Amino acid sequence: xxxxxxxxxxxxxxxxxxxxxxxxxxxxxxxxxxxxxxxxxxxxxxxxxxxxxxxxxxxxxxxxxxxxxxxxxxxxxxxxxxxxxxxxxxxxxxxxxxxxxxxxxxxxxxxxxxxxxxxxxxxxxxxxxxxxxxxxxxxxxxxxxxxxxxxxxxxxxxxxxxxxxxxxxxxxxxxxxxxxxxxxxxxxxxxxxxxxxxxxxxxxxxxxxxxxxxxxxxxxxxxxxxxxxxxxxxxxxxxxxxxxxxxxxxxxxxxxxxxxxxxxxxxxxxxxxxxxxxxxxxxxxxxxxxxxxxxxxxxxxxxxxxxxxxxxxxxxxxxxxxxxxxxxxxxxxxxxxxxx
Amino acid sequence: xxxxxxxxxxxxxxxxxxxxxxxxxxxxxxxxxxxxxxxxxxxxxxxxxxxxxxxxxxxxxxxxxxxxxxxxxxxxxxxxxxxxxxxxxxxxxxxxxxxxxxxxxxxxxxxxxxxxxxxxxxxxxxxxxxxxxxxxxxxxxxxxxxxxxxxxxxxxxxxxxxxxxxxxxxxxxxxxxxxxxxxxxxxxxxxxxxxxxxxxxxxxxxxxxxxxxxxxxxxxxxxxxxxxxxxxxxxxxxxxxxxxxxxxxxxxxxxxxxxxxxxxxxxxxxxxxxxxxxxxxxxxxxxxxxxxxxxxxxxxxxxxxxxxxxxxxxxxxxxxxxxxxxxxxxxxxxxxxxxxxxxxxxxxxxxxxxxxxxxxxxxxxxxxxx
Numbered sequence: 001x002x003x004x005x006x007x008x009x010x011x012x013x014x015x016x017x018x019x020x021x022x023x024x025x026x027x028x029x030x031x032x033x034x035x036x037x038x039x040x041x042x043x044x045x046x047x048x049x050x051x052x053x054x055x056x057x058x059x060x061x062x063x064x065x066x067x068x069x070x071x072x073x074x075x076x077x078x079x080x081x082x083x084x085x086x087x088x089x090x091x092x093x094x095x096x097x098x099x100x101x102x103x104x105x106x107x108x109x110x111x112x113x114x115x116x117x118x119x120x121x122x123x124x125x126x127x128x129x130x131x132x133x134x135x136x137x138x139x140x141x142x143x144x145x146x147x148x149x150x151x152x153x154x155x156x157x158x159x160x161x162x163x164x165x166x167x168x169x170x171x172x173x174x175x176x177x178x179x180x181x182x183x184x185x186x187x188x189x190x191x192x193x194x195x196x197x198x199x200x201x202x203x204x205x206x207x208x209x210x211x212x213x214x215x216x217x218x219x220x221x222x223x224x225x226x227x228x229x230x231x232x233x234x235x236x237x238x239x240x241x242x243x244x245x246x247x248x249x250x251x252x253x254x255x256x257x258x259x260x261x262x263x264x265x266x267x268x269x270x271x272x273x274x275x276x277x278x279x280x281x282x283x284x285x286x287x288x289x290x291x292x293x294x295x296x297x298x299x300x301x302x303x304x305x306x307x308x309x310x311x312x313x314x315x316x317x318x319x320x321x322x323x324x325x326x327x328x329x330x331x332x333x334x335x336x337x338x339x340x
Numbered sequence: 341x342x343x344x345x346x347x348x349x350x351x352x353x354x355x356x357x358x359x360x361x362x363x364x365x366x367x368x369x370x371x372x373x374x375x376x377x378x379x380x381x382x383x384x385x386x387x388x389x390x391x392x393x394x395x396x397x398x399x400x401x402x403x404x405x406x407x408x409x410x411x412x413x414x415x416x417x418x419x420x421x422x423x424x425x426x427x428x429x430x431x432x433x434x435x436x437x438x439x440x441x442x443x444x445x446x447x448x449x450x451x452x453x454x455x456x457x458x459x460x461x462x463x464x465x466x467x468x469x470x471x472x473x474x475x476x477x478x479x480x481x482x483x484x485x486x487x488x489x490x491x492x493x494x495x496x497x498x499x500x501x502x503x504x505x506x507x508x509x510x511x512x513x514x515x516x517x518x519x520x521x522x523x524x525x526x527x528x529x530x531x532x533x534x535x536x537x538x539x540x541x542x543x544x545x546x547x548x549x550x551x552x553x554x555x556x557x558x559x560x561x562x563x564x565x566x567x568x569x570x571x572x573x574x575x576x577x578x579x580x581x582x583x584x585x586x587x588x589x590x591x592x593x594x595x596x597x598x599x600x601x602x603x604x605x606x607x608x609x610x611x612x613x614x615x616x617x618x619x620x621x622x623x624x625x626x627x628x629x630x631x632x633x634x635x636x637x638x639x640x641x642x643x644x645x646x647x648x649x650x651x652x653x654x655x656x657x658x659x660x661x662x663x664x665x666x667x668x669x670x671x672x673x674x675x676x677x678x679x680x681x682x683x684x685x686x687x688x689x690x691x692x693x694x695x696x697x698x699x700x701x702x703x704x705x706x707x708x709x710x
Contacts, residue, residue, distance in 0.1 A: 091461055092461040147671070149671055149672070149675050152675040152676065153675060153676060153677065153678055218517075219517065220516075220517050220518075220520040220521030220522075221520075221521070222520030222521070223516060223517065223520055233465065233513075236464060236465040236466075236513070237465065237513065239466065245464060
């Protein structure tokens with residue numbers, strides 16, 4: 001799933017300097033490895049999503065508590081993505097405007113997509129893919145101008161700290177596949193789910209790889225560290241005879257990517273609320289959207305917001321490892337049953 | 341009924357609430373002054389003279405360009421000052437050229453100004469940079485009788501065409517890339533006003549943040565060739581290789597370059613092999629009447645090779661003496677060096693490196709006339 005993360009991925013990985021180009025491939029390996037427990041645990045409960053599985057395996061109260069935790073994380077995470085994107089819009093396209101209007105419109109559209117259920121989200125994602133994949137083409141000017149020799153020497157970094165820093169900050173951009181634990185019950189061909197998801201993951205990994213590789217070719221190390229939205233600057237390298245600022249074009253198309261990402265998360269958050277209150281209602285969706293609106297517009301300093309959003313995304317890492325814990329509990333229970 | 345009521349309510353709300361919104365300050369297009377060229381002139385360490393040229397669209401105006409000049413310490417401060425003088429809102433969306441005068445380049449902080457523009461989202465990355473010999477303000481304010489508008493004139497002049505491809509055509513990204521990349525030293529075209537025209541006089545080579553030397557366009561062509569540009573400007577060669585004084589011009593030059601270093605930091609050695617292909621479009625000299633056979637052409641090619649090798653070697657030795665590296669030669673040592681590469685390392689390498697140049701010229705044709 002591609003959101004705002006990839007826009008600044010080369011900067012997030014910049015502690016590795018020119019050697020960052022191959023990090024996305026490593027991410028891909030990690031993602032494929034962590035995906036397996038997710039699919040495994042889900043396939044044991046083919047009709048339940050993770051919120052139900054939590055309740056079954058951890059007991060009603062502990063499960064509900066954990067679920068609440070996830071829902072909060074989702075909300076903050078969504079708010080983080082939206083606020084990040086709006087910050088970008090404000091600093092590049094709409095400099096003379098506050099973001100209240102755009103955020104409102106965005107959420108309206110978001111609620112419309114999510115209220116159609118998982119099917120409508122899936123369709124929207126497919127549409128997004130075909131609409132935005134063409135943007136890869138915009139990077140070819142930067143590729144032509146770039147310098148291949150930047151890839152050498154390979155693995156030119158020393159401190160483990162730099163590596164850890166890059167891993168911690170960069171991995172965020174490929175988050176999103178963990179949501180399979182929530183929409184697994186809706187997958188028609190569950191047996192092939194792992195393979196299909198793997199293809200999806202590697203498509204985004206490939207795009208991340210292209211992005212970082214071209215950035216490495218096109219920028220100096222200083223620019224990698226200091227240019228915040230490097231991908232847009234890659235677009236800036238290009239020029240058609242009829243359009244000069246392709247980056248503006250890119251930003252506006254990006255809204256599809258953001259919408260598809262956020263829609264999936266919002267849908268999961270809504271499912272979470274359903275399971276928390278053991279009742280289904282459309283109203284929760286609107287309530288969630290309102291909460292998100294206030295989180296985005298909260299009257300705290302940008303610094304605090306940033307910390308909160310980063311915190312939320314680190315909690316997201318926990319979600320990736322969560323199924324391993326569940327599997328252990330599952331195995332433990334099974335043994336007990338066998339003994340009885 | 342319910343739906344009707346809702347519609348009515350919405351209608352009423354829209355009708356009345358619409359007027360309550362804060363009136364947004366949006367500037368209509370005719371009140372926007374789109375800066376086309378911005379020039380910086382050096383005054384002293386803390387202040388500079390800032391001049392902007394804005395195309396004038398009003399048919400009543402006598403001149404086609406508005407120019408404003410202020411003395412300021414910060415770029416954005418200067419823009420605010422200019423807004424006070426101007427009848428329009430100043431925006432940078434159409435900025436095409438940034439000029440610095442020579443003194444500013446030698447003393448001031450070009451990097452700081454460019455970085456400010458690089459940060460600005462209104463400014464594209466393709467804004468061209470040039471250095472003016474005397475005075476940027478004068479260049480913008482001068483009335484060029486046969487040119488409609490200085491904005492277009494300067495922009496077109498600095499755009500590379502095939503015949504001026506020597507012009508390194510430095511834009512904001514190129515400058516930021518070369519100045520922040522420890523293997524490069526930036527180069528910027530150097531222009532001068534010559535009576536009613538503006539002329540590209542040469543190329544300014546930077547050393548670190550300051551302009552260091554001026555090189556001529558022919559030498560800049562060598563930099564371009566080494567950097568691997570595929571199409572080069574026509575090669576104008578004057579040589580004396582045993583056949584008296586000869587002058588020739590090779591057109592449509594296709595260039596292919598390979599660099600190889602010996603990967604050693606202590607005794608660096610670099611081999612440059614250049615292959616150029618082109619048409620011999622004009623020749624003046626002793627051999628004029630016997631250049632019809634392939635043998636005689638091969639002979640000529642050999643002499644050209646020798647001449648070019650000498651030229652390139654002399655030029656690179658000069659650069660090495662200055663310890664500047666506009667063509668990024670040290671990249672071929674950085675590629676094999678583990679650890680952080682610094683500007684000091686570049687200077688060290690460049691001062692020590694032994695360069696070996698091989699040129700292979702092939703003259704594909706001599707035109708359509710026998």
